[in-house]
Amino acid sequence: MTRTLVVAGHGMIGHRFADRLRTLDTSRDWHIVILAEEPHPAYDRSALSGYLAGRSRGDLTLADRDFLADARVELRLATALARVDRTAHVVVTRGGDHIRYDALVLATGSRPFVPPVPGRDLAHCFAYRTFEDLDAIRRVARPGAQGVVVGGGLLGLEAAYALSRLGVRPHIVETAPHLMPAQLDPGAAEVLHRRATELGLRLHCGTGVAHVHAGPDETVRAVTLGDGTALDVDLVVFAAGIRPRDELAEPLDLARGERGGFLVDALCRTADPRVWAIGECAAVQGRCHGLIAPGYAMADSVAAQLTGREGQSFDRTDDATTLKLLGVHVATFGATVHPGGPRPVEVTFADGIARYAKIFLRPDTGTVLGGILARDTTGSTSPLRSLVGHRPPADLERLLLP
Template structure:
């Protein structure tokens, strides 16, 4: 007998779930109905900025022709779910459609966080999340004029890259003392700020946004920071993080995590045995993960359960990151902030070359707990494999890219 799996959301994690279920279900035990709020199928949100660098929306599409033609996958675009009835096992859509389910997976993702400041709704203010956001920016950015990005994390620096591609002159405002506060330490953030500054991006760290101010034409003309600094701006992009899309939780009687998200156990399952959550909307044992890789692992975990593996559990998240931001290499892995008791730091910085490297070692001085690389991340692949293991060479040699054996 064919059962019905309803997936709410068709982002990267939701798409992985669908692929995994179909790949492991040649008998067709599950028919999958996908309620996708966006007007297009799942796409590579990590590479979003490349949409303004020569790639098309079709290039970013991560669905396969096989999946799009699969008779057991009913993908419904522009379909927003407004509620779910756990007793009746149905979800209701904004157009009045009611979808029955045997199993329900919530993959609703997250929404951009917009700080509650005066002027945030002025013409010229944007978020950075979707292809539609980039289309709007393409129309709005005025070449040669200043633009301000609120947020100096991964999203913020990607948004700054987009503004440069469109001809804007970007400023980045970050409330934390340094850029990318979740992924790198103060030293790495300082080097990153210096390098992107040399590329024409002004960085303002340790400063919050007080207001967005209108110009003479009624649209954005400037922003005022918490220390009183006024930055001229014809465009403002909010890229200060995201919040889980968990608005379906309370009306349905589903518990949230302490910082939002559908609360799920190590199997990514809610307290309702028929309802799971994956991706950025899932608070696994109370923790939300804003990266693609953990979302994929969650999707695979749930798919295995739907296919009969009762013992499948989320293996945890590897939050290691290696990126090229505005042309600058940066990487963070393991305990980047040396918060482990007894941890020691070994730092190698070459100001002339614009590089910074740090290894975090255990109390024994030999076991690698984490590290940060900025300006040159060539050693990342080797160092990441050494996490939790004894170093194969002196720290200074590893940071210099020397032999590891």
Template structure:
């Protein structure tokens, strides 16, 4: 460490916060920065994208992102089970939840997000859980009983992962989704229909187009059922909320930092707040007013800020790539580009194979010459060839995919 080493405080040790520290250490050969990392969880950073695998045989160590090189680095001071309670911008200090005061030359807010819990009656009963951390999954595992029903509120990506987690624990999962289809952000009505039928074949009971009205308790005071807005009721020993997330930006108000219209620390294209010594990255950062809930945008932010801290010039964030390819309960799903044909004059060509349980849609411009986006359900093998052609002509894979399309 150089005699003139400055102190960087990183508030949060999730995936984006860890990537920032890893990028900075890889570039900072001279040891210009000493880094204090404050992580609220008792674990160092882990792969939250693979969280469900924790209930399928993988351990916390298997998911860990911080190897020995990180934990033994003399320029890193990692403090677990410790968050930031307050930021004093004038004094350039943070007060931790342990009561310590840490001075900083630069501060990066990487506080992530929290599950959104609909404010319905009974949402805080024993037996209700979020689906966000290893601690949440430990609590769900402890409460789960094989053969008993569990209800997941939310039918997006995380909701289906949570439902699969209950299935892995031997429970009988129900999924309640307010939208008329599963994964409404990624797929359209036809794709959602195929996805719904495929996951139902794997034991999930799907309830779309209906809101949750209340959660009721049994004689023991624990969750007993979920009452839906249509008057029906679902028996439940466990309720998991996975209806989206909200950015963790509670430090903003007391510190006098601006937030975006839908929350998150307001930052510019270089992830800078209005305070020249404070940045924000990951799900808590509202870049030009918009938060991004995927890992890849957070990694881009982290790399940019690391370079800025070393005076190397960071890349402006620009547009986030909404493309997604994943496998849920054995069902492949992919969406890319303008998947919902929002562009004026966009043309949609699709092919539905009920027997095979597959659906493919490509979105083209008005002249049918330029590929704008697409959706694949049940078979996403063409994704790798199609995605690079967004904004270009339709590749051969697109013509093969749509052969016989109506």
């Protein structure tokens, strides 16, 4: 007998889950109903800046013809989940449709964080999250205009670079002392700072936006920073991070993590045996993960569980990243944050301000815990990740900075 699976959300993680389930469901036990809040199928949000650079929506779309034509998949666009009756196992959409489910997977993702600064609701203030956001930015951006990007993390750097390619001269405002504070230490960030400055990005670190001011036409005309700096600008883009979309937790009577997100165990299960949460909205054992790779691992685990296989427990102590930003190869591997326990030994290699690497070693055994790299060349961290748990080789410096 066919069972009904409801997936709330059709972002990158929700799509990965549904597609993986299709592959594993060889006995065709599941009918998959996907509630997509946006009016189009899932797309590669990590490549969204390419949309401003000229790529089409179709270029970024993840749902191929086989997926859209699969009779087992019912994709409902522009349809959001409004409430859930966990006793009757029924979801209700905002349009009033009732759908009975045998399993419910919450993949509601996240929303942009917009700091509560005066003037943030003015015309020409934008988020940087969807096709519609970027369409609005493109309508306003013009060569020679001045812009402020609020946030110096990965998304903020992408937004600033995309604006520069539209002819806008961007400022980047980051409250931390340096760019990408969640991934990089000051030494690695210095390599990124140098390259950003060479590309014409103007950096304001260690301060925030205090006020966005309107001009006579009630659009953005200036920004005041926390350190008193005044900037004449034409648009503001908020790319200051994300927050989990967990607003359904309370009406579902499901627990949240300490910092938000649906609280789930290592197998992404909530307290309700019929309900799972994956991706940015899931607090796995209390912790949310904003990167794509952890979300894909969650999606694969739940797809395996729902098709009678053993799901992989999620133990993400290694949020490894490999990124190419502004012509700089940035990578982390292994554990780069070490709360509690003995302080690791830090070994740093640097070549001026163009290449930088730091390795963390266990003080008792000398084995590698993890590392951070920033350099002008491309490369892969795969051989570096294989060092974790082992003593470093004699040619470690050449391996890190070839």
